[in-house]
Amino acid sequence: MASATRLYNPIAEQLSREELEALQLRKLQRFVDFAYHRSDFYRRKFDAAGVEPEQIRTLDDFRKRIPLTTKTEWLEDQANRPPYGSASTVQAADLARFYLTSGTSGIGQEVHALTRADLEYAGSWTYGFHWAGIDPGDVFVNTLPVGLGNLAGPDSGIQSAVRSRLNIFNIGHLPAEQKLAMMCRFSPDLLFAVPAYLQRLELLAREQGIDPRTFGLKAILLAAEPYTIEWAERAMEFWGCPLTELYGSTQATSAIAFPCEHGAVRDGRRGILHVLEHLIFAEVVGRATREQVEPGEDGELVLTSFERVGTPLLRWASDDRVQFRPHSDCSCGRPFSGMTAGEVARYDDMMKIKAVNVWPEAVDGVMFRDTDVAEYQGEVFDTDAGTTVAVRVEFRADIAPERRAARLAELSRELRETIGIGMNLVEAAEPLPRFEFKVRRWTDHRVAGRQRILHTEKA
Numbered sequence: 001m002a003s004a005t006r007l008y009n010p011i012a013e014q015l016s017r018e019e020l021e022a023l024q025l026r027k028l029q030r031f032v033d034f035a036y037h038r039s040d041f042y043r044r045k046f047d048a049a050g051v052e053p054e055q056i057r058t059l060d061d062f063r064k065r066i067p068l069t070t071k072t073e074w075l076e077d078q079a080n081r082p083p084y085g086s087a088s089t090v091q092a093a094d095l096a097r098f099y100l101t102s103g104t105s106g107i108g109q110e111v112h113a114l115t116r117a118d119l120e121y122a123g124s125w126t127y128g129f130h131w132a133g134i135d136p137g138d139v140f141v142n143t144l145p146v147g148l149g150n151l152a153g154p155d156s157g158i159q160s161a162v163r164s165r166l167n168i169f170n171i172g173h174l175p176a177e178q179k180l181a182m183m184c185r186f187s188p189d190l191l192f193a194v195p196a197y198l199q200r201l202e203l204l205a206r207e208q209g210i211d212p213r214t215f216g217l218k219a220i221l222l223a224a225e226p227y228t229i230e231w232a233e234r235a236m237e238f239w240g241c242p243l244t245e246l247y248g249s250t251q252a253t254s255a256i257a258f259p260c261e262h263g264a265v266r267d268g269r270r271g272i273l274h275v276l277e278h279l280i281f282a283e284v285v286g287r288a289t290r291e292q293v294e295p296g297e298d299g300e301l302v303l304t305s306f307e308r309v310g311t312p313l314l315r316w317a318s319d320d321r322v323q324f325r326p327h328s329d330c331s332c333g334r335p336f337s338g339m340t341a342g343e344v345a346r347y348d349d350m351m352k353i354k355a356v357n358v359w360p361e362a363v364d365g366v367m368f369r370d371t372d373v374a375e376y377q378g379e380v381f382d383t384d385a386g387t388t389v390a391v392r393v394e395f396r397a398d399i400a401p402e403r404r405a406a407r408l409a410e411l412s413r414e415l416r417e418t419i420g421i422g423m424n425l426v427e428a429a430e431p432l433p434r435f436e437f438k439v440r441r442w443t444d445h446r447v448a449g450r451q452r453i454l455h456t457e458k459a
């Protein structure tokens with residue numbers, strides 16, 4: 001099914017790739033020069049690397065000469081120069097807001113101080129709304145709690161929704177039953193949820209006999225977690241609308257990549273999250289090589305904001321694993337390259353178990369292939385017998401006891417075949433936490449700070 005192209009910024013979205021790269025080079029040169037002369041943090045980094053702004057004559061010069069910035073450096077700098085660190089190029093009086101990271105890595109929260117002009121970036125969800133077919137006046141239901149401290153996520157989303165003139169419903173504070181009741185009453189056009197929470201709402205709607213196809217949703221906006229194609233297709237069928245998605249981070253200030261009109265998944269294939277490359281410079285580099293990867297390969301996303309001055313971002317190593325997709329992979333004609341939808345994962349979520357790299361989303365893929373499993377929690381620990389993986393599984397309330405036992409055995413077999421290691425599955429004795437944001441289903445007792453469950457639903 002072809003969709004009409006919905007350009008939000010016709011000038012930027014109709015640049016040729018060559019024109020876009022020429023624009024990026026001009027912006028990068030200006031920004032590197034600015035950061036070098038105005039930010040103590042970056043001047044020290046450039047001096048240590050022996051690089052001067054005049055040496056950046058091509059995009060490759062930028063990629064090869066400017067050193068990466070890591071979370072550890074950032075945290076150290078902010079510990080030495082509290083609270084904002086030495087990267088900022090402005091006086092505290094010019095700051096308008098700061099965002100804190102959610103601390104999911106377990107090693108601390110970064111501060112990202114922003115000026116009023118920087119907050120313009122935070123309105124960038126408007127691209128994603130427009131590309132997904134959302135228009136002014138449409139009802140936008142946000143299932144994430146707005147009171148998530150100073151996280152960029154919900155805050156920039158609300159600012160963007162105001163800019164897009166959406167009719168905003170913040171219902172994150174309500175229990176899931178009341179969220180569904182509100183949706184029945186007000187017919188959302190756009191629903192924003194993390195995949196695990198959408199799953200929670202789906203199971204509850206099934207229990208309550210609610211058919212969400214009657215809402216007339218135009219799209220569901222996903223974020224923060226990977227998902228399988230089967231899961232996406234089932235969700236589209238159940239909710240009766242396409243899925244869109246965003247990639248964003250506190251470091252990036254907001255959401256900076258979205259699927260175009262083709263959506264996150266269509267015809268059994270994953271779409272592309274097009275990066276807003278006129279606003280931010282994105283690279284995908286190999287973890288070991290630190291060289292740009294080829295199309296279709298996985299690597300770490302590295303970000304440079306072109307204009308952010310409150311806390312400039314230059315070659316920020318995101319620790320996010322993405323699959324690089326060139327702009328030419330999409331037929332929409334936009335010059336923006338990006339990454340595969342539904343597959344963004346965090347490197348520090350990967351667990352090494354019995355010499356196997358275990359990604360939590362691979363386990364999710366097995367667990368949530370059908371709707372029998374409502375939630376699960378996994379633990380990894382060392383015993384005298386070696387490393388052990390214990391998984392507690394909560395089934396949907398209406399699944400019969402005999403079927404539960406059979407499903408546990410099937411899931412064990414599928415996990416062994418798919419993941420390559422044995423896991424001890426048992427039925428959970430009591431209900432498990434439900435996640436509204438930042439899903440953390442795993443506790444690795446071998447690593448301090450690996451327990452990172454955040455923002456679970458309270459009700």
Ligand SMILES: [Zn+2]
Pocket residue numbers: 259260261262272274330331332333334
């Ligand atoms: Zn496209």
